[in-house]
Amino acid sequence: MRIPLEDLLWVAWYAALAAAVVAALGLAVLHVLRERSVAVQLVVVGLSTVLATISGIVVISLMMLINEHDRAVVFAVVTAAGVVSVAVSLLLGRRLVAANRVLVDAVRSDAYRIPATRLPAELAELSRELDAAYRRLAAAHDREQALEASRRELVAWVSHDLRTPLAGLRAMAEALEDEVVDDPATVSRYHRRIRVESDRLTEMVDDLFELSRIHAGALRLSRRRIGLSDLVAEAVAGTEALARAKGIRLRGDVQSGLPVEADAGELGRALRNLVVNAIRHTPDDGTIEIIAAERDGAACVTVADACGGIPEADLPRVFDVAFRGEAARTPGGGAGLGLAIARGIVEAHAGEIGVVNAGAGCRFVVRLPLG
Known part of the structure; x- marks a missing residue:
């Protein structure tokens, strides 16, 4: 028997309305379970799909478009399909959870390496990005270690190079002050040496200032x-x-x-x-x-x-x-x-x-x- 177009439109309308109600309930449940495992959320999605189908069948039954025998058969088929759907959703969820656990274990290791296990495309891409991020972090750590070693060497070298001319300047100044040397030639030589060492210290301080500006990113160029x-x-x-x-x-x-x-x-x-x-x-x-x-x-x-x-x-x-x-x-x-x-x-x-x-x-x- 052919069903009039108007009846089909009403069936579609009420079935869509029932499915929308089920979908809203499913989204609400997913919101509540948003922090739970992906496997649980996939089961909710599978159940929502089955319940939306069943709600459509109920609508058709209420509108008396199918008899009791047909309704029983349809319910049996939908129930079997629902069981399979939930089982597949559960298996898929467990696979995603297992892949995620592999990725988490790799991240928690001392040195990240791309897992040998085959991962879903999205997790595989995430794994590659994590590997690249770890490489950048390792390079930054190496640069930081090298910079810290350079700073320690700088302190040691500068301490030595400052101490030597300062000791000489102090010795010559004390000799001049105590009049240990008084002949004009030696006094003149001491004065020249003091000037040379002062210039050397000034040059060293200028270099330190320039280097500090470079490392601090404060070097301003007038191009x-x-x-x-x-x-x-x-x-x-x-x-x-x-x-x-x-x-x-x-x-x-x-x-x-x-x-x-x-x-x-x-x-x-x-x-x-x-x-x-x-x-x-x-x-x-x-x-x-x-x-x-x-x-x-x-x-x-x-x-x-x-x-x-x-x-x-x-x-x-x-x-x-x-x-x-x-x-x-x-x-x-x-x-x-x-x-x-x-x-x-x-x-x-x-x-x-x-x-x-x-x-x-x-x-x-x-x-x-x-x-």
């Missing part, structure tokens, strides 16, 4: 478009006297027309630090080459010395605070802050700095974006 060749020329001119005193030759090859957006004072200081470092570690009558040229779309400055090379184990630490290596632990060698300051300034200019052993010495390379 403008300048020629890199001019900065290199100024760095060479500012260190020429020091090189001449050791009989060291400074040889340069600078390509013109290399514009960079930089703070001339800060970047010039970084380049001077590199040249001064090369002069300090190059034997007398040696040669230092400073080359500035464009490479791979970047402005590059290379400072090559004749220091004999750096031990491979020390290369990664050359730019660490207060690191000077065993061979450089000599009085008057500076506080070991020049290269750390140079790295901080170059990186503040979005550049890169590195060092490799080459020939009879090592080669420092600075890469800067072209302006």
Whole structure:
């Protein structure tokens, strides 16, 4: 027998209304159980689906569109389907709970590793993100440990390097005050030495202040478009006297027309630090080459010395605070802050700095974006 369209619409309306009531009750139960296991919530979802179907059958029965026999058959079929649905929901929930437990155990371990167990797509993605986060945390921890070690070395080195000139200044001041020395030549020599040590202490304090600004992120750059060749020329001119005193030759090859957006004072200081470092570690009558040229779309400055090379184990630490290596632990060698300051300034200019052993010495390379 064919059912009129109007009756079908009324059936659909009341069935939808009954299903909506069941769905609202199911959502309310899910809200109450929102902190319970996923397996429990999936069972609630399965039961809600079955009850929504049963409510529709009840509506049809009340409207007398099916007889008692058909209703019994439908109820039996729906009940069987409901049992299967709840069982599947329970199994799926247990699988999700087990996968989640595997992930939690991996997170609680000392070093997170992606579980070997196959996980659902969402949990697998979460596992990969956790692995990446753990790697970033491990790298940050290593950087923090390295920074703390550098700070301890800095305190030790600065304490030593400050104590030596201060002791000399005090001894000379006491000698002058007590008139232990009175001949004009010695008094004049003491005065000159006091001035030299004072300048050395001033330079060390300036380096400490600059380094503290870099580490605190307080380095403010006044960028403008300048020629890199001019900065290199100024760095060479500012260190020429020091090189001449050791009989060291400074040889340069600078390509013109290399514009960079930089703070001339800060970047010039970084380049001077590199040249001064090369002069300090190059034997007398040696040669230092400073080359500035464009490479791979970047402005590059290379400072090559004749220091004999750096031990491979020390290369990664050359730019660490207060690191000077065993061979450089000599009085008057500076506080070991020049290269750390140079790295901080170059990186503040979005550049890169590195060092490799080459020939009879090592080669420092600075890469800067072209302006």
